[in-house]
Amino acid sequence: MLSDAPLPSVPPHVLGAIYAHARETYPDECCGFLIAPQGSPVIDEARPCVNEQNRYHARDPERFPRTAREAYYLGGKDLRFLLESVSGERPVKIIYHSHPDVGAYFSAEDTRAALGREPDDNAEPLYPVDHIVIDAQSDHVAEAKLFRWDDGQRSFMHVDTYAGERSAPSQ
Ligand SMILES: [Zn+2]
Structure with missing residues (x-):
């Protein structure tokens, strides 16, 4: 079943950020963290992270066949921040990333990244966070969706949707 923790509330200024x-970063994926005060579901800070995917892809294309166009990879510094935040006063509640042109769904690759392994009967998320995927199009953001791990289904479920932005006005 889904965790009974309240769904995070993401105010418009955080969505805007x-x-x-x-x-x-379009047409590459962006990634980052959304943070709330301990015990509060209301996100009050967005912390952009560096997408290290291209660096790892250049170094070891066999192990990292994808580029940042279709994947994200958190570096050691950002991961340390995430791990340390979880028990602190201002925990990371959500990892966000964008999907350039392909829509806001939680991909098989996203599931592997969140579990740190192939999904099976024993796999658990690596971090106690929800996930936002942003539908990034060339001239606007169409929408974003929130995903939460479901213990019973052994997968990430779509639990909330955020409206996007209008296209940039044409000249
Ligand atoms: Zn993804």
């Missing part, structure tokens, strides 16, 4: 990040 992560949509801007997705536009900035």
Whole structure:
């Protein structure tokens, strides 16, 4: 079953910040963390992370066949921040990333990344966080979706949707 923790609440200014990040890195994926005060479901900070996928792909294309166009990879510094935050005053509640042009779904690759392995009967998420996937198009963000791990289904379920932004006005 789904965790009974309240769904995080993501205010418009935080959505605006992560949509801007997705536009900035387009056509590559962006990634980052959303943070709330301990015990609160209300996100009050977006912390962009560095997508290290291209660096790892260049170094070891066999192990990292994808580029940042279709994957994200959190580096050691960002992962340390995430791990340390979880027990602190301002935990990371959500990992966000964008999907350039392909829609806001939780991919098989996203599931493997969140579990740190192939999904099977014993797999558990590596981090106690929800996930936002942003649908980034060339001239606007279409929408974003929130996904949460479901213990019974052994998969990430779509639990909330956020409206996107209008296309940039044409000249
Ligand atoms: Zn993804």
